[in-house]
Amino acid sequence: MRDETIDTHCPYCALQCGMKLRAAADPADGTERTVEVVERTEFPVNRGALCGKGRTAPAVLSSRVRLTGPLVRSHATGRLEEATWEEALRTIADGLGRTRAEHGADAVGVFGGGGLTNEKAYTLGKFARVALGTSQIDYNGRFCMSSAAAAHTRAFGLDRGLPFPLEDIPRTGCVILVGSNLAETMPPALRYLTELKENGGTLIVVDPRRTRTAEQADLHLAPRPGTDLALALGLLHIVVAEGRTDDAFVEDRTTGWPEARAAAMAHWPELVERITGVGVPQLREAVRMFCDAPTGMVLTARGPEQQSKGTDTVGAWINLCLATGRAGRPLSGYGCLTGQGNGQGGREHGQKADQLPGYRKLDDPAARAHVAEVWGVPPESLPGPGRSAYELLDALGRDVRSLLLMGSNPVVSAPRAAHIEERLRSLDFLAVADVVLSETAALADVVLPVTQWAEETGTMTNLEGRVLLRRRALTPPEGVRSDLEVLHALAGLLGHEKGFPTDAEEVFEELRRASAGGPADYSGITYRRIAEEDGVFWPCPGTADDGPVHPGTPRLFLDRFATPDGLARFVPVTHRPAAEEPDAEYPVLLTTGRVVAQYQSGAQTRRVGELTAAAPGPFVELHPQMAERLGVAEGDPVAVVSRRGRAEGPARVTNGIRPDTVFMPFHWPGAGRVNSVTNPALDPTSRMPEFKVCAVRVEAAAPGAGAGAGAE
Numbered sequence: 001m002r003d004e005t006i007d008t009h010c011p012y013c014a015l016q017c018g019m020k021l022r023a024a025a026d027p028a029d030g031t032e033r034t035v036e037v038v039e040r041t042e043f044p045v046n047r048g049a050l051c052g053k054g055r056t057a058p059a060v061l062s063s064r065v066r067l068t069g070p071l072v073r074s075h076a077t078g079r080l081e082e083a084t085w086e087e088a089l090r091t092i093a094d095g096l097g098r099t100r101a102e103h104g105a106d107a108v109g110v111f112g113g114g115g116l117t118n119e120k121a122y123t124l125g126k127f128a129r130v131a132l133g134t135s136q137i138d139y140n141g142r143f144c145m146s147s148a149a150a151a152h153t154r155a156f157g158l159d160r161g162l163p164f165p166l167e168d169i170p171r172t173g174c175v176i177l178v179g180s181n182l183a184e185t186m187p188p189a190l191r192y193l194t195e196l197k198e199n200g201g202t203l204i205v206v207d208p209r210r211t212r213t214a215e216q217a218d219l220h221l222a223p224r225p226g227t228d229l230a231l232a233l234g235l236l237h238i239v240v241a242e243g244r245t246d247d248a249f250v251e252d253r254t255t256g257w258p259e260a261r262a263a264a265m266a267h268w269p270e271l272v273e274r275i276t277g278v279g280v281p282q283l284r285e286a287v288r289m290f291c292d293a294p295t296g297m298v299l300t301a302r303g304p305e306q307q308s309k310g311t312d313t314v315g316a317w318i319n320l321c322l323a324t325g326r327a328g329r330p331l332s333g334y335g336c337l338t339g340q341g342n343g344q345g346g347r348e349h350g351q352k353a354d355q356l357p358g359y360r361k362l363d364d365p366a367a368r369a370h371v372a373e374v375w376g377v378p379p380e381s382l383p384g385p386g387r388s389a390y391e392l393l394d395a396l397g398r399d400v401r402s403l404l405l406m407g408s409n410p411v412v413s414a415p416r417a418a419h420i421e422e423r424l425r426s427l428d429f430l431a432v433a434d435v436v437l438s439e440t441a442a443l444a445d446v447v448l449p450v451t452q453w454a455e456e457t458g459t460m461t462n463l464e465g466r467v468l469l470r471r472r473a474l475t476p477p478e479g480v481r482s483d484l485e486v487l488h489a490l491a492g493l494l495g496h497e498k499g500f501p502t503d504a505e506e507v508f509e510e511l512r513r514a515s516a517g518g519p520a521d522y523s524g525i526t527y528r529r530i531a532e533e534d535g536v537f538w539p540c541p542g543t544a545d546d547g548p549v550h551p552g553t554p555r556l557f558l559d560r561f562a563t564p565d566g567l568a569r570f571v572p573v574t575h576r577p578a579a580e581e582p583d584a585e586y587p588v589l590l591t592t593g594r595v596v597a598q599y600q601s602g603a604q605t606r607r608v609g610e611l612t613a614a615a616p617g618p619f620v621e622l623h624p625q626m627a628e629r630l631g632v633a634e635g636d637p638v639a640v641v642s643r644r645g646r647a648e649g650p651a652r653v654t655n656g657i658r659p660d661t662v663f664m665p666f667h668w669p670g671a672g673r674v675n676s677v678t679n680p681a682l683d684p685t686s687r688m689p690e691f692k693v694c695a696v697r698v699e700a701a702a703p704g705a706g707a708g709a710g711a712e
């Protein structure tokens with residue numbers, strides 16, 4: 001074993017915890033094949049702490065079920081069978097090429113992921129627009145933080161999840177944490193809330209469930225799912241009524257207050273209590289805590305965002321920050337806790353349907369001209385904006401007839417999943433690049449096995465906007481190739497030998513140029529700087545060779561917001577019901593989310609013994625009153641049924657959930673797949689599906705009945 005350790009980052013969530021890897025050499029041939037995780041205490045975000053997923057991440061590298069050779073579906077048997085790389089790549093180029101020849105470029109779709117490195121996300125966007133010439137590309141980040149991204153852009157003119165580093169959180173006066181269960185979803189970040197309280201700050205948590213995070217709160221508000229918009233407006237109403245607005249800030253730094261104020265004043269506390277179920281005294285207490293503190297932050301995560309009104313909901317929380325002067329100042333502001341490893345960078349470099357690298361808009365002529373020049377193509381050859389993720393998946397087999405998918409497992413994670421599964425099956429051609437045979441890869445015509453995080457180099461941008469370097473620590477097994485090598489080879493087969501490098505740093509150098517001058521400007525960031533500086537915060541413009549180096553931007557908006565006039569924009573928003581409200585037939589609210597030991601669709605973490613032992617399967621969390629009504633006890637099988645389908649799991653009875661609501665985590669396929677039930681109603685601006693609220697019927701399920709995976 002070598003003594004040398006390599007500084008790198010966890011493959012999973014947006015915290016991107018720092019870790020060291022120590023590689024062990026294989027005695028047979030001397031190559032490094034296994035790694036051990038070692039603490040990396042000096043990295044500021046997590047100071048050595050890791051959750052169980054990060055600690056066990058190397059298990060997926062050496063897992064028996066990892067893919068180590070391409071698979072091609074045989075015409076004769078209908079099954080996926082081992083094939084050579086040449087054959088697999090040729091089959092994909094033929095499949096995508098045939099669709100393009102017969103139905104046009106927009107009949108070919110590309111679906112990416114927020115776990116892909118910046119270099120991969122950038123190359124995938126370029127591949128779609130240059131090598132395939134299609135507008136039809138989007139990615140799973142649409143299901144993640146797109147509502148917050150849209151609201152950010154609308155109010156501040158720029159979307160970066162957190163406008164300040166995590167280290168500012170313990171030094172603010174009051175945090176309102178809305179729909180984030182970070183004790184389970186980013187465990188090492190809980191420290192920032194603990195330190196906040198140690199420093200005398202206060203914590204308000206807004207969640208329909210008394211989660212492990214809510215247990216830390218000084219005040220826990222438990223609204224009915226889907227009513228955060230009313231809640232935020234009710235708080236703003238009280239702020240105004242009690243004369244607690246910061247008039248000087250509103251005057252100097254914002255526009256649009258009169259309209260936003262009028263909209264909020266229509267939301268009386270008593271009305272808000274009726275809508276949300278949160279009592280007026282609690283609303284007043286929340287305002288008192290927030291406004292008494294000298295500084296304050298509102299942080300949202302998927303709870304308020306994954307709603308068909310997620311953009312307006314986040315807008316309402318931003319309005320609260322602006323009206324109270326809790327934005328654009330040190331230790332104050334609104335932030336979104338982005339979710340996937342590269343949820344931030346993944347949305348900046350061109351895999352989103354409407355965007356070009358550097359967070360440029362695809363319909364902006366100047367942006368098109370800049371990026372086209374970097375890519376060496378005429379601006380008019382770049383397609384326009386395409387469909388959003390759910391709309392793209394819904395169009396499969398109809399307008400979009402072939403798909404290349406990299407970094408997502410929608411059979412488990414997309415809303416109305418039985419329908420999406422059927423759409424995937426109806427494709428003329430499906431190619432999936434993955435590290436394991438995910439439920440989605442199992443449907444493919446060709447599956448390409450790709451290298452994993454520790455076997456390749458690339459940059460990730462964490463939830464703070466900090467660009468980090470994930471380094472290669474060990475030799476990949478024979479038979480796998482990197483996503484960049486895959487895209488390079490496919491582009492070549494489609495007639496683009498040049499422009500798709502396989503070396504990550506070479507891609508990053510091009511990304512720097514493509515992003516230069518854009519909102520997410522990376523042009524001053526280099527691999528070397530990232531390594532020397534614990535990451536670099538964007539925007540970080542490049543400077544002339546002899547000029548001073550730009551330090552990066554840990555804190556945004558302190559002098560001005562990123563709007564043309566430098567002022568933050570209030571947006572008038574009003575409450576509206578969820579797309580599907582309970583009725584006689586479906587009287588209960590379903591909400592969904594995560595547990596600490598599983599990650600997303602579970603494709604990776606369900607393959608780790610320790611994690612599966614800790615979280616073996618889905619469950620239905622419900623209140624004792626509901627359990628009694630159904631006649632079920634702890635552990636009894638329960639079915640949750642909506643207009644779209646059905647999901648089952650054992651009952652988990654707890655006082656910590658509202659009596660009108662049930663909760664299921666979404667990490668599992670099959671009969672326990674909660675996305676068979678969820679509602680794909682979309683937010684009109686962000687196109688985010690309503691994962692966090694739909695109407696269901698809950699019933700006792702006979703043991704072993706296992707009524708299907710929720711076909712419609």
Ligand SMILES: Nc1nc2c(c(=O)[nH]1)N[C@H]1C(S)=C(S)[C@@H](COP(=O)(O)OP(=O)(O)OC[C@H]3O[C@@H](n4cnc5c(=O)[nH]c(N)nc54)[C@H](O)[C@@H]3O)O[C@H]1N2
Binds near residue numbers: 013227304593600
């Ligand atoms: N263990 C683990 N960690 C993860 C992930 C994972 O899959 N597993 N995924 C990563 C990713 S991609 C993401 S996006 C983040 C997500 O991180 P979080 O947003 O923290 O995760 P969720 O569990 O989806 O939702 C958070 C909370 O929202 C609450 N909620 C439900 N409905 C509502 C509502 O209407 N209003 C409000 N205010 N709250 C509501 C739920 O009860 C839940 O406790 O986690 C990241 N970290």
Ligand SMILES: Nc1nc2c(c(=O)[nH]1)N[C@H]1C(S)=C(S)[C@@H](COP(=O)(O)OP(=O)(O)OC[C@H]3O[C@@H](n4cnc5c(=O)[nH]c(N)nc54)[C@H](O)[C@@H]3O)O[C@H]1N2
Binds near residue numbers: 115117412435
């Ligand atoms: N009901 C419900 N559904 C939800 C949510 C919810 O809260 N409730 N949350 C939504 C959210 S926030 C998200 S982010 C999505 C996430 O859901 P998915 O998009 O399904 O995310 P993952 O499970 O992370 O899928 C990533 C896939 O890519 C593979 N992979 C990992 N790294 C790489 C790589 O570098 N290259 C390639 N080619 N493949 C790789 C993994 O093995 C896995 O199969 O789920 C959404 N679905």
Ligand code: SF4
Binds near residue numbers: 013015016
């Ligand atoms: S909190 Fe997120 S980044 Fe940190 S170890 Fe866990 S999964 Fe990895």
Ligand SMILES: [Mo]
Binds near residue numbers: 339
């Ligand atoms: Mo996410």
